[in-house]
Amino acid sequence: MVEPPHNVKVLRLSEEEASKVADSLWYRHVDNTVIAVAQDHETKDVLMVANMNREAIIRTLTTGMVHYWSLSRKKLWLKGETSGHYQYLVGFRIDCDGDAVLLIIHQIGNACHLGTRSCFDQGDIINLRLRHEEVENSSAEFHDI
Amino acid sequence: MVEPPHNVKVLRLSEEEASKVADSLWYRHVDNTVIAVAQDHETKDVLMVANMNREAIIRTLTTGMVHYWSLSRKKLWLKGETSGHYQYLVGFRIDCDGDAVLLIIHQIGNACHLGTRSCFDQGDIINLRLRHEEVENSSAEFHDI
Numbered sequence: 001m002v003e004p005p006h007n008v009k010v011l012r013l014s015e016e017e018a019s020k021v022a023d024s025l026w027y028r029h030v031d032n033t034v035i036a037v038a039q040d041h042e043t044k045d046v047l048m049v050a051n052m053n054r055e056a057i058i059r060t061l062t063t064g065m066v067h068y069w070s071l072s073r074k075k076l077w078l079k080g081e082t083s084g085h086y087q088y089l090v091g092f093r094i095d096c097d098g099d100a101v102l103l104i105i106h107q108i109g110n111a112c113h114l115g116t117r118s119c120f121d122q123g124d125i126i127n128l129r130l131r132h133e134e135v136e137n138s139s140a141e142f143h144d145i
Numbered sequence: 146m147v148e149p150p151h152n153v154k155v156l157r158l159s160e161e162e163a164s165k166v167a168d169s170l171w172y173r174h175v176d177n178t179v180i181a182v183a184q185d186h187e188t189k190d191v192l193m194v195a196n197m198n199r200e201a202i203i204r205t206l207t208t209g210m211v212h213y214w215s216l217s218r219k220k221l222w223l224k225g226e227t228s229g230h231y232q233y234l235v236g237f238r239i240d241c242d243g244d245a246v247l248l249i250i251h252q253i254g255n256a257c258h259l260g261t262r263s264c265f266d267q268g269d270i271i272n273l274r275l276r277h278e279e280v281e282n283s284s285a286e287f288h289d290i
């Protein structure tokens with residue numbers, strides 16, 4: 001298992017404290033989950049968005065390694081279990097209505113299974129448009145307001 | 146209406162192009178939505194997480210002003226309509242499976258209805274814990290790995 005550098009402080013809580021945090025969330029999304037946004041602690045890039053159920057929250061907070069609930073496979077998922085691309089928890093924030101969490105993480109390798117650092121790296125609509133169409137035929141523009 | 150500074154380039158697409166983008170998404174979340182993460186284009190702070198249905202995507206991309214689908218009120222919602230805290234669209238990225246979008250935005254005022262810049266500003270679990278318990282009674286720690 002690849003470990004984070006020594007200067008990265010991994011956040012871990014006791015079972016009791018993790019349960020309190022888990023109890024404070026509002027699991028109103030698909031499969032009784034909250035939305036989890038993983039943000040790189042150094043670059044502040046948003047690396048991925050996924051879902052977490054209560055168990056994923058508890059496992060993440062007690063181990064310091066990010067776990068998600070897979071909507072497709074309907075199972076708990078330790079990020080990096082097969083790829084080695086683990087996510088170490090550095091910070092954990094809850095939004096104002098408790099249905100989303102912000103995971104501040106140290107990412108080992110790439111977050112995306114397609115081989116890019118972030119799951120959003122290939123999906124910039126401006127780049128997609130330029131790839132699919134001639135720029136001069138496009139009516140879309142950036143506008144100054 | 147408060148407008149963004151002149152050096153902020155607001156992204157707007159034609160109806161046709163916005164429809165193509167909307168068609169490429171996977172609306173698999175509650176109420177046939179995708180997850181939307183709003184990130185400040187200057188600080189890279191994550192300001193809020195919400196849902197967007199197809200109409201919210203189209204309205205956002207064609208007007209350059211962020212619209213969401215409110216899960217609670219079951220209606221389309223122009224962010225800032227009542228508060229004046231509009232979000233201008235600067236960039237738009239789609240994740241690898243198409244069920245989440247990253248909105249790069251220029252935020253007018255505060256993103257959170259509680260009066261903080263970000264919906265995650267009050268929810269740092271370390272701060273929450275320190276507020277609720279004596280530090281010396283807490284078994285939770287930051288661990289170096």
